[in-house]
Amino acid sequence: MVDEGDPKDVVEILRSFELGQVCRGVVSSIKPFGVFVDLGDVDGMVNMAELSWRRFDDPSEVVEVGQEIVVMVLDVDLERERMSLSLKALQDDPLVELTRTRLGAVLRAPVTKVIPFGVFVEIGDGIEGLVHISEFPDGELPSEGHELLVRIADINLGRHRTRLELA
Template sequence: MAETADRDRRKVLEALEPGQVCKGVVSSIEGFGAFVDIGGFDGLVNVAELSWAHVDAVSDVVEVGQEVAIVVLGVDMEREQASLSLKALCPDPLEEFARGQFGRVIPGRVERVVRIGAFVMLHENFAGLVPIHELAARDADEPESVLQHGDEVMVEVVDINLYRRRILLSLRS
């Protein structure tokens, strides 16, 4: 019986290909992600692949027994594992942001002031960095001399690196 189940799981795994979209059922939730049963084989959706937004708890996104559509990211036949993604089926909010906001001056709120500059929250899912040399018309030695946590500011979106998921901002404009 166990041998037949192993053979069936292996067949499902062999049929999976990166980029393939499948349906499955969330079989268990762990702190690091959720396991999804795809026809008798459990693949892992790592917490980073659950949503484009920050995820505090896996159970905030999925629940055991929930049917989900997932994308196969990779298959490791040797380890008999598959990595899956829920967020791959949703548009990347950073790409949408880049199309509409690159080069524009937009409002934001200072979230954190650090030695290298200040992080400004621009959208519920991401913040950008105003490097120290972009804080003022004159170079500031201490970022705290120009901005404080909670300050509402207008910043120019001067660079967006979609691969590294980084936004560069300026107060100079």
């Protein structure tokens, strides 16, 4: 999206950006699928998946309109005149830190989501892990908010998943 008052060609403006480039911009609008960021002569979009490592339901939980943010350019599509940005790419992946310090750790963690094949529990600041239904001898899953004593059994950085066992 280009500023209507700017006579520059959209493609020319987009060509001035490089993949991996870090830019400062202002959140111009929030949509259910992500946010648009005003980078001066052009807006780029940060998709929901690129906003944060943390789980959230609405982009307004992460940023607000008018907020200045720093983003990384992920893609520039000259044909469609679009630019994809990431806020998450400039944040430390909390799962990487977890692998350095906590594999095998036992901790008390609240259930954040119940699904047919298990429960997700929060094991760190915004980090969730799965306790598979097979860990529950009677097959009955605890409800959201219930605290469990869990052990971090495996961390798969490639799939960005953490497997937990009942301790």
